[in-house]
Each structure stands twice: as C-alpha cells, then as structure tokens.
Amino acid sequence: MTSPIDGALDEALASLARAPRILIALDFDGTLAPEVDVPDEARALPAAREAVDALRALPDTVVAYVSGRSLESLAHVAEYGDDLPLVGSHGLEVRLGPDDVRPAATDDDRARVAALRGHLEPLVEAVDGAWIEQKPAGFAVHTRVVEEVAARVLLETCRAVAAGVDAAMTVRDGKNLIEFSARDATKGDGLRVLREAFAVDAVLFAGDDVTDEDALAMLDDGDVGIKVGAAPTRAGYRVADPEGMVTVLARLGELRAG
Numbered sequence: 674m675t676s677p678i679d680g681a682l683d684e685a686l687a688s689l690a691r692a693p694r695i696l697i698a699l700d701f702d703g704t705l706a707p708e709v710d711v712p713d714e715a716r717a718l719p720a721a722r723e724a725v726d727a728l729r730a731l732p733d734t735v736v737a738y739v740s741g742r743s744l745e746s747l748a749h750v751a752e753y754g755d756d757l758p759l760v761g762s763h764g765l766e767v768r769l770g771p772d773d774v775r776p777a778a779t780d781d782d783r784a785r786v787a788a789l790r791g792h793l794e795p796l797v798e799a800v801d802g803a804w805i806e807q808k809p810a811g812f813a814v815h816t817r818v819v820e821e822v823a824a825r826v827l828l829e830t831c832r833a834v835a836a837g838v839d840a841a842m843t844v845r846d847g848k849n850l851i852e853f854s855a856r857d858a859t860k861g862d863g864l865r866v867l868r869e870a871f872a873v874d875a876v877l878f879a880g881d882d883v884t885d886e887d888a889l890a891m892l893d894d895g896d897v898g899i900k901v902g903a904a905p906t907r908a909g910y911r912v913a914d915p916e917g918m919v920t921v922l923a924r925l926g927e928l929r930a931g
C-alpha cells in the first residue's frame with residue numbers, strides 16, 4: 674500500500690533532486706524497518722531496500738543510515754557490505770567508508786573511562802544482579818534485576834563516586850541504569866560529519882524518534898526533513914510509517930533519475 678505524496682513534499686523532493694550533490698540520511702528502526710521485539714531481527718522493508726539501492730546507483734547521490742544502535746549492530750541489520758556510510762550510537766560512531774571509521778573515543782577518553790570503571794566495578798560487583806555494559810565512549814551500570822533499595826543505593830553511590838573521580842564525565846540517568854560517557858554526541862553531530870565529509874549541496878533526513886529531532890534541527894533551507902509517525906516534530910514534512918518512507922524514497926529516485 675502506498676499513500677500519495679503530499680503536494681508540498683513532492684515539490685520539496687523535486688527541488689532536492691535538482692541539487693548537484695545530495696545526501697539522503699535515514700534513521701533505520703521505525704523509519705525503514707518496522708519495529709520488532711528482537712532488535713537483531715529488524716530489517717528494512719524490501720521495498721525500502723529497493724528504493725535505497727536505486728538511489729545509491731545514481732551519481733552524486735549518497736545514502737547513509739543514522740541510528741542510535743551501535744555501529745556493529747547497525748551494520749548487522751543494514752545488510753550492506755562496508756561501503757554504506759553509517760552513523761551509530763547517536764553520532765558517536767561514524768563509518769564513512771570501508772577504510773574510514775572515525776573512532777568514538779580518543780585514547781584520553783578511553784583512559785578516563787577505564788579509570789572511572791576501575792573505581793565503580795568493585796561497588797557494582799558487590800551487588801547481586803548489577804552489571805556493567807561497556808559503551809563506545811563510556812559504560813552503563815544496570816540494576817534492572819537488583820532489589821529496589823539496593824539498586825537505588827548503588828546508583829546514587831556510583832553517581833557520587835563518579836562526581837569525585839571525574840566531574841567532567843557526562844552522566845545520563847535511564848530506566849534502572851546510570852550511564853557515564855567521556856564524550857557526548859547527537860544524531861545532529863553525526864549528520865554534520867556526513868554533510869562535511871561528502872561535501873553535499875543538500876540533505877534529506879528522515880526519522881521517527883525524539884533523538885532524530887537533533888538531526889532535523891541541523892537542516893538548512895533547501896534541505897528536506899521528514900518525520901515518520903504522528904509525534905510532535907520540527908520536521909517540515911511527515912509520513913505515516915515506513916511504507917510512507919518507501920513512497921518518498923522511490924519518488925526521489927524517480928525525480929533524480931529523470
């Protein structure tokens with residue numbers, strides 16, 4: 674089922690298609706791939722894959738995926754070799770090409786993360802069910818299966834110790850977890866890296882989640898921002914679901930090929 678494209682969006686696509694060199698930067702889950710229970714099993718809709726392949730075959734037309742997934746997980750579900758540019762971990766990890774992977778952390782970042790982890794590890798290990806997840810530029814302490822009071826005490830102790838050891842560390846509270854990161858990035862940062870690296874004249878960005886708003890905020894006149902779904906957005910255009918994105922990508926390919 675394809676829905677017709679709104680007239681204003683069609684005009685924006687036609688104008689984008691005329692730009693000399695363009696970047697089509699796409700979120701993956703919920704944008705090209707329907708949400709699934711097992712993250713590893715997510716795949717782009719076959720028609721989305723076809724539309725992306727068609728765009729990638731056109732000259733001066735770069736397609737990239739921009740996701741909150743780790744680079745490794747995104748590469749797995751994207752199912753392109755290693756020549757599809759990818760931005761993972763909300764902008765922290767960038768792979769521009771097979772031989773051009775931008776590390777998520779510097780040696781200095783890694784040393785800071787290791788030092789803090791060294792302080793917190795004994796505290797975490799002493800609590801039944803608590804564990805540490807290593808991330809590209811930091812780590813998270815998880816307490817989902819820890820008894821409630823013990824979990825609260827552990828998370829607060831980790832926060833206090835971290836403030837003493839490395840006050841410059843970014844701290845993020847999640848559901849049953851606390852995350853420490855030596856570097857912070859957004860999908861907007863990832864989009865900026867892509868735009869500069871590929872020296873494009875105009876950009877289409879599409880996404881369905883709150884974190885995609887950071888990338889939509891980076892768009893300029895002549896770019897096209899698309900929100901997938903009904904949630905509030907700063908995007909200029911909207912489609913209902915991944916099927917709607919298929920229609921948009923196929924239309925853009927048609928316009929640009931013509």
Ligand SMILES: [Mg+2]
Pocket residue numbers: 700701702703704880881882
């Ligand atoms: Mg998404």
